[in-house]
Amino acid sequence: MKIFDRVKKNYSKLERRDFLFAYLIVLFPVAQFLIFWFYVNASSIGLAFQDSMGNFTWANFKMVYNGFVDEDMLGINLGDSLLRSFILWIVGEGFIFPITLITTYVLTKKIVGHYVFRVIYYIPGLMGAIIWTLLIKEMVAYSGPITKTLLSLGVDLPLGARKNGLLRHEDTAFVTLLTVRSIMGIVGNNAVLTGAYTRVPDELFESAELDGAGFFTQMFKIAIPCIWATICTLLTFALCSIFTCDYNVWLFTDGTGRYGTSTIGFQLFNLTYRLSTGSGSTGYGYPAALGVVLTAITLPVVLVGKHLLEKMSENVEV
Structure with a gap:
């Protein structure tokens, strides 16, 4: 009671009303965090150590181990699945992300037709995952335009790919998925990077031009250092999803994950x-135990990666 009396004395009625409004605004996200993140994750960790009767057991982790060294109950090797996830992530963040940095910077320099290219970049993001996936599936089907184009160019596709499509043969399915991931990755962070680039003062580029700096010199010496904080944030979020993103495999394979995808x-x-x-x-x-194992693998990767990115950002000079 003394605390409330002190608050009444130190703050006016209007200020106390403002504090109450602020607390009520914060209350919803805090409750959402406690229920949908803390409670859900705590329950998942508890389930990993329980059997169907609620008794303590290590059997779930033994099934995870068997899934990595052999196959799980669905006939899929978890080690191969983990490797594919890592390959998709490496291609997306190690190869496609730098290309996105360059293409987005080129569009922000207002080249001829940059509005048209920008709209083309945004269209895949506006379509939605399901529509985009259905479109790609039709294009790479046995009668689709991409399959027919490859055959007309003399590409020696396997017989199964020619009869059933590129997503229904082990030699072409994962390569097709990797190609789709690359195309979507180029346009994925375009909006965020465009906003970051446009905040760089034009005076910096004008001064660099007077000093004789070329296009790529301005990009690597001025633009990228100025948006390095945004780049670090995007890469940190990418590290968090290194093993959890499914890359629309469910939609592309009708929920089977077959043909090495x-x-x-x-x-x-x-x-x-x-x-x-x-x-x-x-x-x-079993899936709860698998989630715990993946968290144990991902957590140090994220912490070390975040630390290295922060160290790199300290060395960046604008």
Whole structure:
């Protein structure tokens, strides 16, 4: 009571009303965090150590181990799925992301037709994952334009790919998925990077031009250092999703993950979905244990990666 009396004495009625409004505004996201993040994750960790009767067990982690060294109950090797996820991430962040930095910078320099190219960049993001996936599936089907174009160019496609499409043969399915990931990755961060580039003062570029700096010199010496904080944030978020993003494997393969396309993110979703529909052969303990193992792998990677990115940002001079 003394605390409330002190508040009444030190603050006016209007100020106390403002404080109450601020607390009520903050209350919703805090409650959302406690329920949908803390409670859900704490429950998942608890499920990893429980059997179907709620008793303590290590059997779920043994099934995860067997899934890595052999196959899980769905006939998919978790080690291969983990490797595919890593390959997709490396291609997306190590190869496609630098290309996105360059293409976005070129568009912000207002070249001829830059408005048209910018609209073309935004169209895939506006279409939605399901529509985009259905469109790609039709294009790479056995009668699709991409498959026909490859055959007309003399590309020696496997017989199964020619009969069933590029996504239905082990030699072409993952390569097709990797290509789609690359195309979508180029346009993925375009809006964020465009906003970051446009905040760089024009005076810096004008001064560099007077000093004789070329196009790429301005980009690597001025533009990228100025938006380095944004780049670090995007890469940190990318590290967090290194093993959990499913890259639309469910939609591309009709929920099967066959033909060598299964990723670890797809496998997590597939297991949980089958259990929720009653078609799974285990309890939620197995996918929960798999999530704990992936968290144990990802956490040090994210912490070390974030530390290195922060160290690099300290050395960046604008």
